Amino acid sequence: MSNGCADERGYEGPWWGFPPLRNALIAGTITAIAFALGRAGLLAPAFETAAYLVAIPIGAWHWAREGLEGLVRERVVGIEILMLAATVGAGALGLWDEAAALVVLYGIAEGFEELTFARTRRAIRALLDLAPKQARVLRDGREALVPAETLRPGDRFVVRPGEALPTDGVIVEGHAALDESPVTGESVPVEKGPGEKVFAASINRTGALVVEATAAFADNTLSKIIHLVESAQERKGRAQEWMERFGRRYSPAAGAGPGRPPRSPAPPGCSAARSAPSTPARGPFAPGRSRRGG
Numbered sequence: 001m002s003n004g005c006a007d008e009r010g011y012e013g014p015w016w017g018f019p020p021l022r023n024a025l026i027a028g029t030i031t032a033i034a035f036a037l038g039r040a041g042l043l044a045p046a047f048e049t050a051a052y053l054v055a056i057p058i059g060a061w062h063w064a065r066e067g068l069e070g071l072v073r074e075r076v077v078g079i080e081i082l083m084l085a086a087t088v089g090a091g092a093l094g095l096w097d098e099a100a101a102l103v104v105l106y107g108i109a110e111g112f113e114e115l116t117f118a119r120t121r122r123a124i125r126a127l128l129d130l131a132p133k134q135a136r137v138l139r140d141g142r143e144a145l146v147p148a149e150t151l152r153p154g155d156r157f158v159v160r161p162g163e164a165l166p167t168d169g170v171i172v173e174g175h176a177a178l179d180e181s182p183v184t185g186e187s188v189p190v191e192k193g194p195g196e197k198v199f200a201a202s203i204n205r206t207g208a209l210v211v212e213a214t215a216a217f218a219d220n221t222l223s224k225i226i227h228l229v230e231s232a233q234e235r236k237g238r239a240q241e242w243m244e245r246f247g248r249r250y251s252p253a254a255g256a257g258p259g260r261p262p263r264s265p266a267p268p269g270c271s272a273a274r275s276a277p278s279t280p281a282r283g284p285f286a287p288g289r290s291r292r293g294g
């Protein structure tokens with residue numbers, strides 16, 4: 001499942017406002033109302049079908065688009081294409097209520113999956129907000145406020161009490177108690193002085209420090225942690241890889257060959273019974289004869 005509905009910063013907002021879930025809920029509401037009114041006899045069949053025809057494209061918009069993009073760009077028949085085929089098949093049989101229910105249920109399931117991925121990505125990316133966006137760099141003996149992204153190894157910057165470090169470095173001047181919990185998880189501040197290493201996002205609790213950067217903003221410890229977590233998220237386990245390989249073969253086979261169901265082999269001794277000519281049924285439950293003998 002792709003995360004096309006969630007940008008690289010993730011999703012921030014109520015769960016019902018997440019686009020795939022929002023569409024599925026709207027489609028579900030339309031379907032439920034139409035179904036209830038239709039069964040109560042308050043809605044004509046034509047209008048009930050029209051309501052289902054409105055709900056289906058709303059609920060299927062996100063996942064059907066992703067399935068078609070995968071089919072066109074990657075030549076992959078995914079589960080979305082199978083669900084789309086099932087929806088079309090139910091509609092062709094006149095079962096529009098079932099087609100709409102299928103779209104809604106699958107849309108809700110996919111929506112929650114994407115929402116979880118988007119929120120996880122946002123939580124990871126929020127770690128970057130722990131590091132300041134600006135740094136007090138020493139230039140010709142004076143402090144200059146510059147974007148933290150411009151820091152390079154060898155630059156010297158000042159960190160005042162209460163401020164966080166913009167990147168990794170080595171203390172050149174000063175002593176301070178640093179809260180390194182954003183990086184190490186250790187809640188007790190650590191006393192550090194000249195020559196000792198410090199990490200991005202660590203909070204200076206006491207004295208002012210002059211630090212020489214040892215890593216650019218994009219290469220500091222915090223950025224590496226985020227990169228490792230995101231890489232671990234995207235890495236697939238053996239079971240998942242096997243399921244995806246199986247799905248790439250199963251989906252086209254399931255979509256291409258419904259055909260006639262295979263006949264099971266006859267148990268021993270039943271072949272003669274199958275080949276024997278059938279005789280008209282007689283008795284009280286014969287077709288065309290009522291149980292009262294009429």
